[in-house]
Amino acid sequence: MKLTHLITREIAHRKLTFGLSVLAIAVAAVALVAADMVVRADALATDRILSAKQAETEEVLAEKVRVVAAAGADLEEAMRKHMKGLGFNVLILPEQQDPAELHLSGSLSETMPASYADRLGDSSIMTINHLLPTVLKQVKWPEQELDVILYGTRGEVPLMHRALKKPVLDAVAPGQMVVGWSIHQKLGLQVGQEVEFFGRKFTVSVLHPERGSTDDVTLWIDLNQAQEILGLQNLIHAILALECDCAGDRISEIRREIAGILPGTQVIERHSQALARAEARTKAKLVAEESLAAEQEASAATLARERAARAELEAQHQQVAQVVIPLVLLLAVAAVGVLAFNNVRYRREEIGILRALGLRTSQVLYVFLGKAVLSGIIGGVLGVVIGLLGGWAVTHWVGDWPTDSPLLNDLLASPGFVFTLLSTPVLAVVLAAVASWLAAAAAAAQDAAVVLQGE
Amino acid sequence: MLLELRGIHKTYHGAAGGQVQALRDVSLQLDAGQFVAIRGPSGCGKSSLLLTAGTLLAPDSGEVLIQGEQPYQMSSDRRATFRAEQLGFVFQQFHLVPYLSVLENVLAARIALPVGVGSTGGAAENDDQRRASELLEQFGLGDRLGHTPSQLSSGERQRCALARALLNRPALLLADEPTGNLDPENSAIVLRALRQFADGGGAVLLVTHDEQASTAADRVLHMNSGQFVA
Ligand SMILES: Nc1ncnc2c1ncn2[C@@H]1O[C@H](COP(=O)(O)OP(=O)(O)OP(=O)(O)O)[C@@H](O)[C@H]1O
Ligand SMILES: [Mg+2]
Numbered sequence: 001m002k003l004t005h006l007i008t009r010e011i012a013h014r015k016l017t018f019g020l021s022v023l024a025i026a027v028a029a030v031a032l033v034a035a036d037m038v039v040r041a042d043a044l045a046t047d048r049i050l051s052a053k054q055a056e057t058e059e060v061l062a063e064k065v066r067v068v069a070a071a072g073a074d075l076e077e078a079m080r081k082h083m084k085g086l087g088f089n090v091l092i093l094p095e096q097q098d099p100a101e102l103h104l105s106g107s108l109s110e111t112m113p114a115s116y117a118d119r120l121g122d123s124s125i126m127t128i129n130h131l132l133p134t135v136l137k138q139v140k141w142p143e144q145e146l147d148v149i150l151y152g153t154r155g156e157v158p159l160m161h162r163a164l165k166k167p168v169l170d171a172v173a174p175g176q177m178v179v180g181w182s183i184h185q186k187l188g189l190q191v192g193q194e195v196e197f198f199g200r201k202f203t204v205s206v207l208h209p210e211r212g213s214t215d216d217v218t219l220w221i222d223l224n225q226a227q228e229i230l231g232l233q234n235l236i237h238a239i240l241a242l243e244c245d246c247a248g249d250r251i252s253e254i255r256r257e258i259a260g261i262l263p264g265t266q267v268i269e270r271h272s273q274a275l276a277r278a279e280a281r282t283k284a285k286l287v288a289e290e291s292l293a294a295e296q297e298a299s300a301a302t303l304a305r306e307r308a309a310r311a312e313l314e315a316q317h318q319q320v321a322q323v324v325i326p327l328v329l330l331l332a333v334a335a336v337g338v339l340a341f342n343n344v345r346y347r348r349e350e351i352g353i354l355r356a357l358g359l360r361t362s363q364v365l366y367v368f369l370g371k372a373v374l375s376g377i378i379g380g381v382l383g384v385v386i387g388l389l390g391g392w393a394v395t396h397w398v399g400d401w402p403t404d405s406p407l408l409n410d411l412l413a414s415p416g417f418v419f420t421l422l423s424t425p426v427l428a429v430v431l432a433a434v435a436s437w438l439a440a441a442a443a444a445a446q447d448a449a450v451v452l453q454g455e
Numbered sequence: 456m457l458l459e460l461r462g463i464h465k466t467y468h469g470a471a472g473g474q475v476q477a478l479r480d481v482s483l484q485l486d487a488g489q490f491v492a493i494r495g496p497s498g499c500g501k502s503s504l505l506l507t508a509g510t511l512l513a514p515d516s517g518e519v520l521i522q523g524e525q526p527y528q529m530s531s532d533r534r535a536t537f538r539a540e541q542l543g544f545v546f547q548q549f550h551l552v553p554y555l556s557v558l559e560n561v562l563a564a565r566i567a568l569p570v571g572v573g574s575t576g577g578a579a580e581n582d583d584q585r586r587a588s589e590l591l592e593q594f595g596l597g598d599r600l601g602h603t604p605s606q607l608s609s610g611e612r613q614r615c616a617l618a619r620a621l622l623n624r625p626a627l628l629l630a631d632e633p634t635g636n637l638d639p640e641n642s643a644i645v646l647r648a649l650r651q652f653a654d655g656g657g658a659v660l661l662v663t664h665d666e667q668a669s670t671a672a673d674r675v676l677h678m679n680s681g682q683f684v685a
Binding site: 001002003005006009010012013014349350352353354355356357358359360361362363448449452453 | 502503506509511512531532535536537538539540542544546548550551552553554555559562563564565566567568580583619631
C-alpha cells in the first residue's frame with residue numbers, strides 16, 4: 001500500500017470537506033479567469049470599437065477629401081481656362097466715356113466709329129483674340145413699359161493675321177432676341193415666341209438663366225438692328241476684347257498697343273464671368289476645406305470621447321477586479337485553511353496510529369499536502385473551465401461584445417490569456433498548499449503519544 | 456536482551472503549571488520469548504511506560520534500549536522506521552483508520568517500511584496481501600476483508616488491530632489495555648494471540664489494570680504512582 005492510497009481513500013471517505021475545499025479554490029480560480037477575461041475582453045472590445053469608429057470617420061473624411069480635391073480641381077481648371085483660354089476681358093471705350101456709367105447702369109452713352117473694330121482686326125495686334133463691337137444702352141421697352149439694357153452684338157470681327165478661332169460668343173442673328181432672366185420671368189416669354197420691340201418683330205431665340213448681374217436685365221439683338229433702334233448707324237459704344245493673352249500684368253501692354261492703333265480710346269478691365277466662377281469655386285473649395293477641417297476635428301473629438309469612455313469602463317472593471325480578486329483569494333485561502341485545520345483535528349487519532357506504525361514527519365506532511373495539491377488541481381481546472389464558460393456566457397449574452405466573432409476565439413489567440421488559463425491551476429495548487437500548510441504542519445508536528453495514551 | 460529500560464523518569468507539565476510525575480526511576484528488562492504484564496491503578500503511569508518503550512514518548516532521563524539500540528538517540532525519521540521494523544502496537548481504542556478497509560488497515564503497517572524491507576514491488580505487495588489475509592483469517596476475519604472498521608464489532612476491531620500489529624513480524628509487541636473494551640471471549644482470543652507471539656520468539660509488554668488479563672503473562676509487575684512496587 002502506498003501513501004497516495006491514504007490520500008485518495010480519505011478523500012473518498014470525506015467527500016464533502018474535500019468538495020468544499022475544491023469549491024473554494026474553484027471560486028478563486030473562476031474569479032482569476034473571469035477577471036482576466038473581462039479585462040482582456042475590454043481591451044479587445046476597445047480595439048474593435050475604436051478601429052470601427054476610426055474606419056468610419058476615415059471613410060467620411062476620405063469622402064470630404066475627395067470633395068475638396070474635386071473642388072480644387074474645378075478651381076484649378078477654371079483658373080487654367082481663365083488664365084490661358086479665356087484670359088481676361090478688356091473693354092475698349094471712347095476716351096471721354098466715364099466708366100462709372102457702365103458700372104452704375106450697365107449702359108454707355110459715348111460712341112466711336114464702328115470701323116474701329118475693323119481697324120483693330122486689320123492690325124497686327126498680338127495681345128487680344130476676339131473682338132466684339134457692341135452698342136450697350138439702357139432703354140425703356142416701349143411696348144412693355146420695361147427698363148432694359150439693349151445689347152447689340154454682331155459676333156466677332158476676324159483678326160486678319162490669324163486663323164479664325166472658334167467664337168467665344170455667338171452673334172445674335174437679325175430678327176432674333178436673346179433675353180435675360182429677369183425680363184423673361186417678368187414677361188413670361190417662351191423660346192420661339194414673337195415679341196415687338198420698338199415696332200420691330202423679334203423671335204425669342206434664347207432665354208438666359210439667372211446670372212445675378214446686369215445680364216439679367218439685358219436683351220441681346222443684332223448689332224445693326226440695335227444701331228438702327230438707337231439711331232447710332234455706324235457707331236458703337238464699345239469693343240469687347242475677349243481671351244486676351246495676357247496672364248499676369250500685361251494689361252498695361254495691351255493698353256499701350258491699343259492706344260497706338262485706336263487713339264482716343266480707353267481700355268478698362270472687365271470683371272469676367274470666368275473670374276466670378278473661379279471666385280465661386282474658390283469659395284466652394286474653401287467651404288469644403290473648412291467642412292473637412294470641422295469634420296476632422298469632430299471625428300477626432302468623437303474618437304477621443306469614445307476612447308475616454310472605454311478607458312473609464314476598463315478602469316472601472318480593473319478597479320472591481322483589483323478589489324474582488326484579492327478578496328476572493330483571501331476568502332478561498334481562509335476557507336481552505338479552516339477546512340484543512342478541521343480535517344487535521346478530525347484525524348488526530350489516525351495521525352497518532354500512523355506515527356505508531358512508523359510514518360515519518362515528512363510522510364504525514366505529504367498525506368495532508370498531497371490532498372491539498374489534489375484539491376488545488378481539481379479546483380483550478382474546474383475553475384478555469386467554469387470561468388471560461390461563465391466569461392463566455394457573460395460576454396456573449398450580457399455584454400456588448402461588438403462583433404460576430406466569438407470572444408473566446410479572440411481570447412484564445414492571445415498568449416497572455418492562454419498563460420492565465422495554464423497558470424491558474426498552478427496558482428490554485430500553490431494557493432491550496434499555502435492555505436493547508438499550517439494545518440499540515442500541525443498534523444506533522446502532532447505528538448502521537450498524547451492521542452495514543454487513551455484519553 | 457530485547458528491551459531494556461534503565462532509570463526512566465517522565466514528568467508531565469500541565470497547562471496550569473501543575474506537574475505530574477508519571478514515571479519515577481523505572482527499570483525493566485525483557486527478553487525475546489517473554490510475556491510481561493504490568494498492572495496498576497488508573498493513572499499510575501502504565502501508558503506512559505508503554506509509549507516510552509514504544510519510542511513514542513521520550514523520557515526526561517534514563518535509557519531505553521531495544522535490540523541493543525537506543526531509539527531516542529536516533530533522528531526522528533530513523534526512529535520512525537525503527538519503530539515500523541521492530542514494534543507492534545495494540546491499544547484499548549483499536550485506533551483503526553476509519554476510511555480504510557479491514558485488509559487495508561492491516562496493510563497500513565507496511566506504508567512506513569522503507570524500500571527493500573520486503574515491501575516493495577508487485578510480488579512483494581502480493582506477499583503482503585497474502586500475509587495480511589492469512590492473519591485476518593487466523594483471527595476469524597477472513598470474510599470481512601473489504602469491510603470498514605465501523606462495520607465491525609469491538610472484538611473484531613481489536614482482532615484487526617492485532618493482525619496489523621503482527622504484519623511486520625515485530626520483535627516487540629506493546630499492548631495497552633487491549634482487552635479493556637472486549638467481552639471475555641474476545642479477550643481470551645487476544646490474550647491467546649499475545650501468548651502465541653511470545654511463544655514464537657517475540658517479546659510482549661502488556662499494561663492493564665485487569666487482573667484477569669495478566670494471567671496469560673510469564674511475569675506480572677505492579678505499578679503505583681509511576682513506580683514498580685513489590
Ligand atoms: N499529556 C499529559 N499531560 C499531563 N499529564 C498527563 C499527560 N498524560 C498523562 N498524564 C498524567 O500522567 C499520569 C499517568 O498517566 P498514564 O496515562 O500513563 O496512566 P495510566 O496508568 O495509563 O492510566 P489509565 O489506566 O487510566 O490508562 C496520570 O496522572 C495522567 O493524568
Ligand atoms: Mg493508560
